Amino acid sequence: MKELPVVKVDRVIELEHAVVDGIDISGGWNRMFSQRSITEYPTEAMDWVTGLVGGESLRACYQCGKCVPVCPVNHVGDYGPRKLNNKVLRGNRLLDDPDLWLCTTCGACYRVCPKEVNPLDFMPAIREQAVLEGKVPDELAEAFQNLGRTGNPMGESPRKRIDWVAEAGVDVPVIGQLGRPVDVLWYVSDYTSYHPRGKDAARAMARVLTTLGVDFAILGPEERSDGDSARLAGESGLFEMLAEQNIKAFGKYEFGRLVVMDPHAYNAFKNHYPRLGWQGEVLHYTQFLAPLVDRFVWRSNVDLEVTYHDPCYLGRNNGEYDAPRILLEAIPGIRLVEMPHTKRNGYCCGGGGGGMWLDGFVADHVSERLSERRVREAVATVGTDGTGVLSVACPYEPSRFEDAVKSTGNDGRIVVRDIIELIDQAMQPPPS
Amino acid sequence: MEFVVLVKQVPDLAEELVIDATGRDIDREWMTWVASEWDEYALEEALHLRDAVGGRVTCLALDTGSVDELLATCLARGADRAVKVGSFERPPTTHTAARAFAEALGTVPHDLVLTGVQAIDDLDGQLAPLLAGLRDLPHVSVVTHIAIGEDGGTATVNQEYAGGVVAEFAVDLPAVLGVQASREAPRYAPVSRVRQMMREPMDAIDAPAGDDGGLVVEALSVPEAGGAAEMIGGSADQVAERIAAILAERGIGKVVAA
Numbered sequence: 309m310k311e312l313p314v315v316k317v318d319r320v321i322e323l324e325h326a327v328v329d330g331i332d333i334s335g336g337w338n339r340m341f342s343q344r345s346i347t348e349y350p351t352e353a354m355d356w357v358t359g360l361v362g363g364e365s366l367r368a369c370y371q372c373g374k375c376v377p378v379c380p381v382n383h384v385g386d387y388g389p390r391k392l393n394n395k396v397l398r399g400n401r402l403l404d405d406p407d408l409w410l411c412t413t414c415g416a417c418y419r420v421c422p423k424e425v426n427p428l429d430f431m432p433a434i435r436e437q438a439v440l441e442g443k444v445p446d447e448l449a450e451a452f453q454n455l456g457r458t459g460n461p462m463g464e465s466p467r468k469r470i471d472w473v474a475e476a477g478v479d480v481p482v483i484g485q486l487g488r489p490v491d492v493l494w495y496v497s498d499y500t501s502y503h504p505r506g507k508d509a510a511r512a513m514a515r516v517l518t519t520l521g522v523d524f525a526i527l528g529p530e531e532r533s534d535g536d537s538a539r540l541a542g543e544s545g546l547f548e549m550l551a552e553q554n555i556k557a558f559g560k561y562e563f564g565r566l567v568v569m570d571p572h573a574y575n576a577f578k579n580h581y582p583r584l585g586w587q588g589e590v591l592h593y594t595q596f597l598a599p600l601v602d603r604f605v606w607r608s609n610v611d612l613e614v615t616y617h618d619p620c621y622l623g624r625n626n627g628e629y630d631a632p633r634i635l636l637e638a639i640p641g642i643r644l645v646e647m648p649h650t651k652r653n654g655y656c657c658g659g660g661g662g663g664m665w666l667d668g669f670v671a672d673h674v675s676e677r678l679s680e681r682r683v684r685e686a687v688a689t690v691g692t693d694g695t696g697v698l699s700v701a702c703p704y705e706p707s708r709f710e711d712a713v714k715s716t717g718n719d720g721r722i723v724v725r726d727i728i729e730l731i732d733q734a735m736q737p738p739p740s
Numbered sequence: 741m742e743f744v745v746l747v748k749q750v751p752d753l754a755e756e757l758v759i760d761a762t763g764r765d766i767d768r769e770w771m772t773w774v775a776s777e778w779d780e781y782a783l784e785e786a787l788h789l790r791d792a793v794g795g796r797v798t799c800l801a802l803d804t805g806s807v808d809e810l811l812a813t814c815l816a817r818g819a820d821r822a823v824k825v826g827s828f829e830r831p832p833t834t835h836t837a838a839r840a841f842a843e844a845l846g847t848v849p850h851d852l853v854l855t856g857v858q859a860i861d862d863l864d865g866q867l868a869p870l871l872a873g874l875r876d877l878p879h880v881s882v883v884t885h886i887a888i889g890e891d892g893g894t895a896t897v898n899q900e901y902a903g904g905v906v907a908e909f910a911v912d913l914p915a916v917l918g919v920q921a922s923r924e925a926p927r928y929a930p931v932s933r934v935r936q937m938m939r940e941p942m943d944a945i946d947a948p949a950g951d952d953g954g955l956v957v958e959a960l961s962v963p964e965a966g967g968a969a970e971m972i973g974g975s976a977d978q979v980a981e982r983i984a985a986i987l988a989e990r991g992i993g994k995v996v997a998a
Contacts, residue, residue, distance in 0.1 A: 442927045449928040456931055457774060458754045465754045467770060545932025719976055 349397045357396055362433035368423040369393035375417030375425075380656040381410050383681060385674040389417040389427060403438045406673050409445055413540045413661030414620040419652060428540070428625070431661065435542025444542075451665035452543050455550065459532035460498045461665060469496075470528045472507035478518040482528035489562035492517070492524040492596070495577070497570035498533050499703035505710065506703045509569065512732035513593060519735055520603060524567070530557040534568075536576035536621075541662025548584065551576070555586040565589035567596045569728075571621035571702045572660070578626070592622055594701055594727060598631040601638045608738040609641035610730060612697050613690040616644065617682065617709075618654035619702035632701050635727055639734045647689045655682050659704035679705075679712040683722070691722030698724045741795035741892060743786040744848060745819070746841055746855035746867065748801060748831070749773035749810050753860070759960045766960065775810055778856025784922035785886050786854050787818045793888045795851075796820045800844055802837055803944065804828045812937035816929040823848065826947030834862050835954035838870035840947035845875055847945060850914055852895060857882050857918035864955070868918035878911050881918030888913075 325334045357363040375389040382388045387410050395402065402408045411431050418426045438444065444452070454463035473480045483493060494517070499506035517524050535550035558566075566588060568574050577590040614636060622628050629651045636644050649655035658678030663670060671677070683698065686709075690696035698709055709724040751757065751766065752774045758767040786797045799814040801807040803824040811822035825844045832840070845853070858865045865881060872879030883897035889910070897917060899907045911917075972982045987993050 439928070439930050440933065444928050446925060452928060452931075457752060457772070463754055465756065467755065543931060545930055545935055549931050549935065714976060 350399050353396045353399045353401045356401055357430065357434060360430075360433040360437065362429040364430075365423075365425045366393055366396060366430045369421075369425045370423060372422065374420045374422065378416040378420055378653070380414060380416065380658070380678050380681070381412065381674065384676050384678065385410070387673070389421075389425070392427075393425070401437075402434050403441060403443055406669075408435060408438060409448070409662070409666055409669060410673060411661055412620070412656045412658055412663040412678070414656035415625045416620075416653070416656065419624060432540050432542055432544065435662075436544050437542075439542045445666060445669040447668055448541060448662055448665050451662075452538060452541075452546055455533055455535070455538055455543075456546055459550065459553065460502060461533065462498070462502055464502050466529045466532075469501045469531055470526070472501060472510045473514070475507075476511040476514040478514050480514050481525040483525035483561045483563070484528065484530060486525050489564075490523050490525045491564040492522055492567050493558070493561065493563035493565070494524050494526050495534070495566055495568040495570075495573055496526055496531060497568060497573050497703055499707070500569045501531070503703070503707055505706040509703065509706070509726040509728050512726070512728045513569065515732050516597070516728060516735065519605070520597075520600060525563075527557050530560075532557075534570065534573035534576040536572040536580065537660065537662055537664060539576070539580065540660065541665070547576075547580075551581055551584045551586075555581065555584060558586055558588070565591060565596075567591050567593055569593055569703055571619040571626070572704075575621045575626060592628060592631070592701070594622070594631040594635055595628060597731070598634040601634060604638065604731070604735065606640045606734050608734050608736055610639055610734045611641040612643070612695050612730075614642050614644055614697040614699050614730070615647050615686050615690045616650075616699045616701075616727075617647075617657065617686070617705065618651055619700070619705070620654065620656050620660050622701060623654050624652055632699075632727055635731060636699060639730055641734070642730065645690050647685050649682075649685060655685065657682055657702075657705050657708050659702075659708050664704055664708075677708075677712060677715075679708040680716050683709055683712040683716050683718060687716075687718050687722050691718060694720055694722075696722040697730070698722055699727050699730060700724060701727050741790070741793055741888065742849040742851045743790055743795060743797045744845070744850040744853045745779070745783045745786045745797060745799045745814070746801075746853065746871075747779040747783065747799050747810060747814060748776050748837075748859065749804070749807060750776045750860050759962070763959055764957045773806055773810075775813060776856050776859040778858055778919060780856075780926040781922040782854040782856050782917075782919040783814055783817060783819065784924060784926045785919055786852075787927070788923060789852070789886060789888060790820075793892070798823060798848055798850075800825050800841060800848065800945075802826055802828055802832065802840055802947075804831050808938060808942065809934065811942055812934050812940075813929045815937040815940070816933040817927050821943065823943040823945055825945050826949050828949055831861070832949070833951070833954035834864060834866045835870060836949070836951060838867055838874055840949070841867075841871050842874035843947040844945045845871075851892075852888075852913055853877070853916045854886075854919050855917075857920050865918060866954075868916050872916040875916070877914055877916050879916045879918075880909050880911055882920045883909075883917050884919075884921050885923070886917065886919070 354367055358367045373390050376382050379388050387407055411427050413428050451461040454461050459466050496510055500510045532550050532553045535547040539547035574592045636642055656678050686698040706724050752772040755770055760767040790797050797819045798821040799819045800823050801811055815822050826840045855868055868881050869879050880897050882899055885898040887896050894910050894912055896908055896910050972979050
């Protein structure tokens with residue numbers, strides 16, 4: 309059999325002639341090998357998309373529709389990855405189409421796509437063309453401008469990046485002032501540094517690292533946004549500029565590994581900074597802490613029913629499902645309950661791929677926010693009497709989900725906590 | 741038609757301003773610079789006008805040592821040419837700036853000169869009138885809704901007054917305009933294009949840098965803080981109740997039955 313000629317159709321290898329037990333089971337010539345009606349469409353727009361670096365896979369879509377039921381945006385609107393292919397086939401380059409900005413690059417469709425059509429590649433490619441033509445929704449342009457000016461999407465002063473330290477209750481060394489190598493360079497990230505709720509996680513992390521005796525430091529005012537969400541939203545030049553600034557800062561100091569709070573930063577440093585010249589060990593904070601779990605000294609019982617939201621850029625897009633769960637299950641008193649959408653099938657919070665900065669724009673095209681849908685699912689899982697917790701491991705989420713808890717009328721039924729906040733709580737003495 | 745836009749940088753207010761040891765200037769150690777908002781409106785208007793009637797947009801900035809990115813951003817937004825004017829150790833007074841731009845306009849062709857009507861570091865709005873005086877050109881300031889006449893020899897502009905009254909002016913070209921607002925928000929300049937433009941060589945024109953009078957700052961001080969803000973805490977219902985009470989107290993809105 310091995311000597312027989314093979315016909316290679318994508319990745320399916322078919323024998324031109326196959327005889328099994330004396331019976332010829334070779335396929336006959338059929339319509340699959342002739343021109344199909346699909347080629348009657350104009351090809352200019354598809355040629356244009358697939359001519360972009362990253363746009364190539366869109367042509368491979370054969371409209372099977374497996375992507376539609378798993379797409380979180382499809383649940384709340386008239387959008388689906390399959391439809392993008394169809395629109396492009398009909399001559400629409402998507403540059404003026406709101407659909408261009410609805411994808412959160414959560415990767416749920418890519419996971420089930422038999423043809424490996426990947427919006428994480430083609431969305432940024434098409435969006436980049438829209439950005440170059442000046443077709444950027446205003447609120448996204450403002451975030452881009454802030455990132456370019458100040459290195460964070462809020463437009464806050466780079467010097468204020470370390471203001472949260474004052475209330476941490478422990479010493480948080482800045483590597484530039486330390487003057488020696490450290491084991492862990494802790495990349496704090498934007499929302500953890502500046503957002504009122506994000507800062508709670510930063511302070512909790514500082515206390516936990518200190519209690520565990522980790523040799524760590526932060527970059528302080530030299531830290532800039534990792535830029536990953538700007539990249540996925542189509543501003544590749546901005547991503548490169550921010551990456552160059554961070555890589556320059558990383559290069560000034562000696563450290564063993566980089567530990568990050570933000571899955572988007574994890575994705576950037578691990579998968580995209582290497583091509584820009586920086587390579588090193590990167591760990592999400594849950595990955596760094598999970599192996600140390602036996603060293604934790606628990607001082608309080610945290611009697612709560614907790615569910616966990618897998619961040620798209622830690623879970624599905626980078627394959628880490630265990631570390632956050634190891635930590636949660638180690639916390640005394642916590643009962644972990646999974647939501648129906650979990651792990652590989654986790655449901656997007658709506659903040660990725662630029663969604664964090666498109667809230668108003670997206671609201672015009674969907675029936676409810678993805679964060680609101682996710683909160684309803686969490687409430688149905690653990691939220692009954694106010695002891696339910698939606699735990700998270702991404703700095704985009706406390707503010708997104710807390711807003712959604714209020715807007716869905718679930719205030720008082722569930723709370724949102726970063727895993728590090730729960731760990732910190734259990735390591736403190738019980739409140740008297 | 742030759743459009744010329746005068747642009748400058750101002751301190752980025754993302755950083756809190758600190759008064760330096762002399763007490764007459766702000767500390768520049770941590771300062772970063774951004775394009776002046778009104779100059780961005782002037783550029784946006786010039787780009788729209790060029791696209792409507794044809795021609796060229798040239799941006800001029802006094803070279804204070806850090807204007808390459810400012811001019812590259814103008815080019816990234818669609819300006820055709822960027823020119824650095826003179827050489828200055830620090831941002832000069834409006835009088836000196838007007839003298840330098842007047843000199844530059846001796847060699848830069850111009851039918852319509854646009855600049856921001858003011859900037860956060862000079863609320864005097866004098867650049868456009870001073871420049872117009874030096875070049876003996878007509879001038880209108882605080883303008884919106886700029887349009888070029890069909891003959892190409894005039895422009896019409898609006899000035900908005902209190903009470904919703906709008907005046908329309910016709911002005912002979914060449915002229916100088918102080919722009920208050922653009923018809924659309926200034927377009928986004930993609931970083932990759934700005935960086936590409938930074939690599940292009942930029943034109944430069946000599947201009948006098950001597951002090952040319954104007955206002956002298958004698959002292960700077962930080963305004964004293966006024967009344968304290970009330971932070972409203974509690975549940976959503978308690979917050980809503982408190983806001984409703986405040987509004988009722990001040991006679992804003994009316995209370996309807998719950």
